Amino acid sequence: MIEDKNPQRTSIENLGEFGLIDHITQNVELNQDSTLKGIGDDAAVINHTASTVVTTDMLVEGIHFDLSYVPLKHLGYKAVMVNLSDLYAMNAVPTQITVSIAMSNRFPVEAVEELYNGIKLACKIYNVDLIGGDTTASQSGLIISITAIGEQKEDDIIYRSGAGDNDxxxxxxxxxxxxxxxxxxxxxxxxxxxxxxxxxxxxxxxxxxxxxxxxxxxxxxxxxxxxxxxxxxxxxxxxxxxxxxxxxxxxxxxxxxxxxxxxxxxxxxxxxxxxxxxxxxxxxxxxxxxxxxxxxxxxxxxxxxxxxxxxxxxxxxxxxxxxxxxxxxxxxxxxxxxxxxxxxxxx
Amino acid sequence: MIEDKNPQRTSIENLGEFGLIDHITQNVELNQDSTLKGIGDDAAVINHTASTVVTTDMLVEGIHFDLSYVPLKHLGYKAVMVNLSDLYAMNAVPTQITVSIAMSNRFPVEAVEELYNGIKLACKIYNVDLIGGDTTASQSGLIISITAIGEQKEDDIIYRSGAGDNDxxxxxxxxxxxxxxxxxxxxxxxxxxxxxxxxxxxxxxxxxxxxxxxxxxxxxxxxxxxxxxxxxxxxxxxxxxxxxxxxxxxxxxxxxxxxxxxxxxxxxxxxxxxxxxxxxxxxxxxxxxxxxxxxxxxxxxxxxxxxxxxxxxxxxxxxxxxxxxxxxxxxxxxxxxxxxxxxxxxx
Structure with a gap:
């Protein structure tokens, strides 16, 4: 099966919550003009010129994915896709995401890095900024909650509700x-x-x-x-x-x-x-x-x-x-x- | 200890994911002028006239709270507070939240209702609209991930970075x-x-x-x-x-x-x-x-x-x-x- 054979294991516990966040976010780039403030304050700040479109999805280990065959990098990438897909479905252009993760101590820091490598790759390819999130322990299993934010002019947003007879x-x-x-x-x-x-x-x-x-x-x-x-x-x-x-x-x-x-x-x-x-x-x-x-x-x-x-x-x-x-x-x-x-x- | 003595128990499994979402969101009111579209589409739509301020926090059972003494309604209320507090710390005015919840089948629908009653009460008192979220099963424990969105003029946002000598x-x-x-x-x-x-x-x-x-x-x-x-x-x-x-x-x-x-x-x-x-x-x-x-x-x-x-x-x-x-x-x-x-x- 697809498996991470990387033998390097650094304990999250030693790094601590803030250490882990610093570690993960050190290479985060901001490329969107609309991002005024990304990670590093109580909240992020966005300046959209059109309407703001917001969606959120949560992926839970054992329910939405099985780590015995899903590589963490792919999982990170997919977690972003799931959310961006909702924005495209509104005809919006994705601009930012926040990523919250709960995971048990059993994950080494290298595993968290792999997950974030997938998230960052998705951000790069789809031109969205990672502007915030939360990282916390969980008693069991990995949970990923992403909120994706996009932009579109009010008149160009497409809802589920506009279909007419014969369309x-x-x-x-x-x-x-x-x-x-x-x-x-x-x-x-x-x-x-x-x-x-x-x-x-x-x-x-x-x-x-x-x-x-x-x-x-x-x-x-x-x-x-x-x-x-x-x-x-x-x-x-x-x-x-x-x-x-x-x-x-x-x-x-x-x-x-x-x-x-x-x-x-x-x-x-x-x-x-x-x-x-x-x-x-x-x-x-x-x-x-x-x-x-x-x-x-x-x-x-x-x-x-x-x-x-x-x-x-x-x-x-x-x-x-x-x-x-x-x-x-x-x-x-x-x-x-x-x-x-x-x-x-x-x- | 503080405990829910309510004997009524309706299984979430019977209601299903969409049934549960419909049930929870049936009384959600939208009071913010800036909310163009709330729950019910692929994403919500917001029209802020100033900058948009975004924060997110995740609360995990067994790590952040212990359901043996935390009433679910209080937990829901507190989960919103934790996020709004971050917006006030930016000098922003909270306007919307999204709420994602993962929980095991062991919770009856009435428990989910209690949790949402706390969330809705917080929304009412703090005048924020519940505009979206996700509801999913978890293999163990309750996880609440909230994203709070607020608004403030760019010049009136207060960051962590502005303190000067002698302040x-x-x-x-x-x-x-x-x-x-x-x-x-x-x-x-x-x-x-x-x-x-x-x-x-x-x-x-x-x-x-x-x-x-x-x-x-x-x-x-x-x-x-x-x-x-x-x-x-x-x-x-x-x-x-x-x-x-x-x-x-x-x-x-x-x-x-x-x-x-x-x-x-x-x-x-x-x-x-x-x-x-x-x-x-x-x-x-x-x-x-x-x-x-x-x-x-x-x-x-x-x-x-x-x-x-x-x-x-x-x-x-x-x-x-x-x-x-x-x-x-x-x-x-x-x-x-x-x-x-x-x-x-x-x-």
Missing amino acids: LLVVSGDIGAAYMGLQILEREKAVYKANPNNQPDVEAYSYLLERQLKPEARKDIPKLLKELDVKPTSMIDLSDGLSSEVIHLCKNSNVGMKLYEEKLPLDPTVIAACEEFNLDSTTIALSGGEDYELLFTVKQEDFPKIKANPSLSIIGHAVPNGEGIHLITRSGEQIPIKAMGWNSFQE | LLVVSGDIGAAYMGLQILEREKAVYKANPNNQPDVEAYSYLLERQLKPEARKDIPKLLKELDVKPTSMIDLSDGLSSEVIHLCKNSNVGMKLYEEKLPLDPTVIAACEEFNLDSTTIALSGGEDYELLFTVKQEDFPKIKANPSLSIIGHAVPNGEGIHLITRSGEQIPIKAMGWNSFQE
Whole structure:
């Protein structure tokens, strides 16, 4: 399994809370003009010229991630992506993040560094400033809580609530891969437990693993839509699974929706993995979470602008609220869509 | 001990993550003009006319609080206070918070409600909007991560870095009481463990318990200073203990400091409790944390404006950086001040 073989271990306890914070934050760069004050005071100070957009997400060890196969650097990177994805879903431009971490003494300082290396890499690539946070002990397990802050003119913010009848439903990229990546990792973990000498061969699944371990927020999609001169009427990001997010969008916009099974964008490796695991790929596309793609509606008249774009798939269209939310199968059957997304409280 | 005797228990698992969020957020009111969008989308939207001030703090069960004697409603209230205190320390006006919570299935929905009742009460009293957050399961224990957002004109924000030589060091209220409250609670817990029929008599310690269990952020102090026409040159809030915060202030302002033992504001009940516990009250004043008072420096010329104010105590003055940070004892001894504040990573 993927593991940190680094033998260097410096105890957090010796460094202390302030020592650790100093250590982690020593190389933090501020690149956003809007950051007036970053780490180092009671609070950070931001000067946005447009509206401020704020989102927050918490990742909990044993619930959202398993450190037996998730490298800490990837985890740090992904924790930032999860939040930036929410900002892109508002059509906002991410500018700052705060990062709070609770972790047990069992983590050496080097492990915390790895986690922050992932966070800092994400900040660099997505041009956001790390402006604050909190670092504390926990009695067990690692918890990461990130708040991401972005900016956008009030009129250009896109909510979940603007979809109208007949609007086209569009999704970026492809879906289901992150979920199948998780299945691969879980299977390899079980194999490793049974025989630690077994060398996993995950080459064929690299796309699935990357989607699970190192997702990218779709920074490019709002940019693309601007270039195409398309303004979505509503938008949401895919974190909990397509069916769940479609229901959110419909509920907020007071519309129904028809989704077409044949239009769901699935990578060939997802289909292959589903066959291998004896899973129905449509179910995975609807219920598998963590894709961090953008799901949005556009007006019918925008169809010509997006129809041939390889990054975008039109997967359905809005219908009047009373008509409900349905999947139209390849055989023409109409099946009601229920939220099958992830519920962290389920045992 | 203080305990929730409410027998009603609804399982979180049955309600599910979205059900729980809907349940908790159903009565959330938005009162701030600057809140354009609260809970219910991928992110919240804020329209500040001045600079945005952001702080975040994480509270972890078993590290920052012990649910065997902390009522959940108080905990929720305090978690908000801890954050607002940081905003007041910047001279900012709190406007919004986000609240992320990880908790195990063992908590019934009623417990989560109690926690949120405390959070909502704090929002009401301090006029801040609850605009977002995250709710998730944890494998063990309760974790609360709050981000507080405030507003202030760029020129009116007060940093830790502005103290100059000879500036007076001022603290609001009194100190050490929250720490002594914690000692009382720990003692009563031990007594209760030894004999659960023993009825604790904590009447005499009500001030100490209130300071520990239900602290108030000093909303009134920035207002008072404005009325007195005093602008602090630097400011910080007292969360980790006076000595630790004085060191932060000095380090950021490049000054040394002389503190006078006889000037430290101690409530008589703190002195009495220290005697009872055989603790040195000066040590408690310097090292006991969680007072959430404001510590700030003012120019010498402002002395007449603050000298007689019952809410403010002048406890020392800045000296050139090379002269270090010292406590001048009642007997005139000069003792170097070292950070003795709290380190969550210490076992």
